Amino acid sequence: MSKNFVDFERPIFELEAKIDALQNVSHENDVNLNEDITRLKEKSRQLTASLFSSLTPHQVLKIARHPDRPYTHDYIQGLFTDFDELQGDRFTSSGSAIIGGIARFDKQPILVIGHQKGRGTKQKIHHNFGMPRPDEYRKALRLFRLAEQFHLPVISFIDTPGAYPGIKAERHNQSQAIANNLKVLSQLRVPIICIVIGEGGSGGALAIGVGDQVLMLQYSVYSVISPEGCAAILWKDATRASEAAQAMAITAPHIKALNLIDDIVPEPLGGAHRDVAQMMQNLKEVLRHKLAQVMHYECDELLNVRYQRLMSYGALQSDVT
Amino acid sequence: MSWLTRLLPSVSSQSEQRKGVPEGVWSKCDACSVTLYRAELARQLHVCPKCGHHHKLSARQRLEYFLDDVNYTEIASTLQTVDWLKFKDSRRYKDRLTAAKQASSENEALIAVKGRLCRLPIVVVAFEFNFIAGSMGAVVGERFVHAVNVCLKEKLPLICFSTSGGARMQEGLVSLMQMAKVSAALAKLTDHHLPFISVLLNPTTGGVSASLAMLGDVIIAEPNALIGFAGPRVIQQTVGEVLPEGFQRSEFLLKHGAIDMIVDRRHLRMRIASIVAKLIRQPEPTDTKTAIN
Known part of the structure; x- marks a missing residue:
């Protein structure tokens, strides 16, 4: 196990450290400790299963933000072949909080796009911690148009704390950049599949998150404002994020119950970071199925279904129009 | 009288x-x-x-000042707010709604009407800031879509007066999705060549700014209105420096190309009438209301 763990993972981490130590001893001294190792492994599995059977929304949030959690680039590597990254908004910037390009999924050419958080200080800064600025939404828009031009289905990975709140971002009209993407995506003439892989942070997430199928990984979150932001506004106290996470219903099952997403993709025991290969396998299967489903439609029908889906979000009964 | x-x-x-x-x-x-x-x-x-x-004006006052008369028809006025999450912070959402209704004398944060502007039939929607900071939940989104649908059906222009803190947290992700919903509806308006005039009032921020408000074919702001995506306090905390003078005000937006014009409220009615008439290729309108100045 990696040395990164979140607070409630500590008991699992300690057990795993023991297992690692035993394996080392066994290997270096050529003694057979298999029985003990197997016993501890089983214990670790049970402990993980028990901890993960009753996660609070705030614990899910921590898993969604886990430093070892696979990021967009890991999914690109794990799911696709022949990836060519395409860069730049063609106006002013080559920002990388959103990355994208063309690749193949089961030989089918696709356009892939997603927020990239970055690992390690240097990468994190390079990718602006996955917090897009207006230029990056406009780069995304350019890639969406490219997909439309060449009839490539779009696969979008969502993983952002939110849009970047900065002076330059406002000067470059962040609001318009997000709004325009929402408008264009609602009519983009190719199938779009969106997958929330970690954090679905507000408008920053939605700006590449309008599609024909919207999926969430089991331990991802999706929210209108970060729980810290919500707590700061409602309780004037950002440390009450745990309560805000609970109140806002940010986890996949809650959001599925509100009919705002289509499906939840199961994660390996202990979360995607504990078995990345298994995670890729799970997602690959779901993606195959979903892609076949959305590619089945004629374009106009696809757009009509997409429109009806958007109109169904929070639909209410009305007596008059 | x-x-x-x-x-x-x-x-x-x-x-x-x-x-x-x-x-x-x-x-x-x-x-x-x-x-x-x-x-x-x-x-x-x-x-x-x-x-x-x-x-600040209430949404009702706004409509009364803007339209020829108060003989307008309300659109989707009976929609009821739903407490999707049984949300509770220091107060229950239900209680907050009751208080908001009392404070604003409206049943939600958006009023949608069909009325007349210099005799031109139009649809107008106006945010009520006194209703939970004009925040956009499901009723606001749905009512906006109903207003767009009336425009589509009757081939009418749409004018929106925005003043809002953004998405309504108490409705969780349902409120975020209203951004996508209203933007998709506005795309239909574009398809049908019907003008959408977006008027930005003080303040217009967050999810409302980042959806319908910034999608106007023509975008007008009242002078010195605070307009932006992130609030100034959040930005200040993030960047840790003093924000420039006039940051996120109408004049700042005009200078940086975000809006078409700043119009004094006393000229707004006739200015919009003139813009709309040109976009729908109608004769230049004359004021049908007693002159104000």
Whole structure:
């Protein structure tokens, strides 16, 4: 196990450290400790299963933000072949909080796009911690148009704390950049599949998150404002994020119950970071199925279904129009 | 009795409640503190004649000032707010809604109507800031879509007066999705070549700014309105430096190309009428209402 763990993972981490130590001893001294190792492994599995059977929304949030959690680039590597990254908004910037390009999924050419958080200080800064600025939404828009031009289905990975709140971002009209993407995506003439892989942070997430199928990984979150932001506004106290996470219903099952997403993709025991290969396998299967489903439609029908889906979000009964 | 004198009693009683100015015929400007004759302030559509400060208007007042008369038809006025999450912070969402209804005398944060502007039939939607900071939940989104649908059906232009803190947290992700919903509806309006005029009032931020408000074919702001995606406090905390003078104000947006024009409230009605008439290729309109100045 990696040395990164979140607070409630500590008991699992300690057990795993023991297992690692035993394996080392066994290997270096050529003694057979298999029985003990197997016993501890089983214990670790049970402990993980028990901890993960009753996660609070705030614990899910921590898993969604886990430093070892696979990021967009890991999914690109794990799911696709022949990836060519395409860069730049063609106006002013080559920002990388959103990355994208063309690749193949089961030989089918696709356009892939997603927020990239970055690992390690240097990468994190390079990718602006996955917090897009207006230029990056406009780069995304350019890639969406490219997909439309060449009839490539779009696969979008969502993983952002939110849009970047900065002076330059406002000067470059962040609001318009997000709004325009929402408008264009609602009519983009190719199938779009969106997958929330970690954090679905507000408008920053939605700006590449309008599609024909919207999926969430089991331990991802999706929210209108970060729980810290919500707590700061409602309780004037950002440390009450745990309560805000609970109140806002940010986890996949809650959001599925509100009919705002289509499906939840199961994660390996202990979360995607504990078995990345298994995670890729799970997602690959779901993606195959979903892609076949959305590619089945004629374009106009696809757009009509997409429109009806958007109109169904929070639909209410009305007596008059 | 003119439309204006009809309005006066309700106007003065509301501003009294808000500002706590003692009963009487005098009022104080929120910005320059000059003492103003209340009737004169109302005649100026609540723009300070001394410093030009635009005082807040309720959505109803806005419609009454903007449209030819109050013979408008409300659109989807019976939609009921749903407490999707059984949300509770320091107060229950349900109680907050009750308080908001009392504070604003409206049942939600957006009013949608079909009315007339210089005799042109139009659809107007206006945000009510006194209803949970004009925040956009499911009713606001749905009512906006209904308004767009009336435009599509009857081939009418749409005018929106935005003033909002953004998405309504108490409705969780349902409120975020309203951004996608209203933007998709506006795409239909574009398809049908129907103009959408977006008017930005003080303040317009967050999810409302980042969806319908910034999608106008023509975008107009009232002077000195705070307009932006992130609030200034959040930005200041993030960047840790003092924000530039006039940051996120109408004049800043105009300078950086985000909006088409800044229009004084007292000229808004005729300016919009003229813009709309040109976009729908109708003759130049003349004012059908008693002149204000």
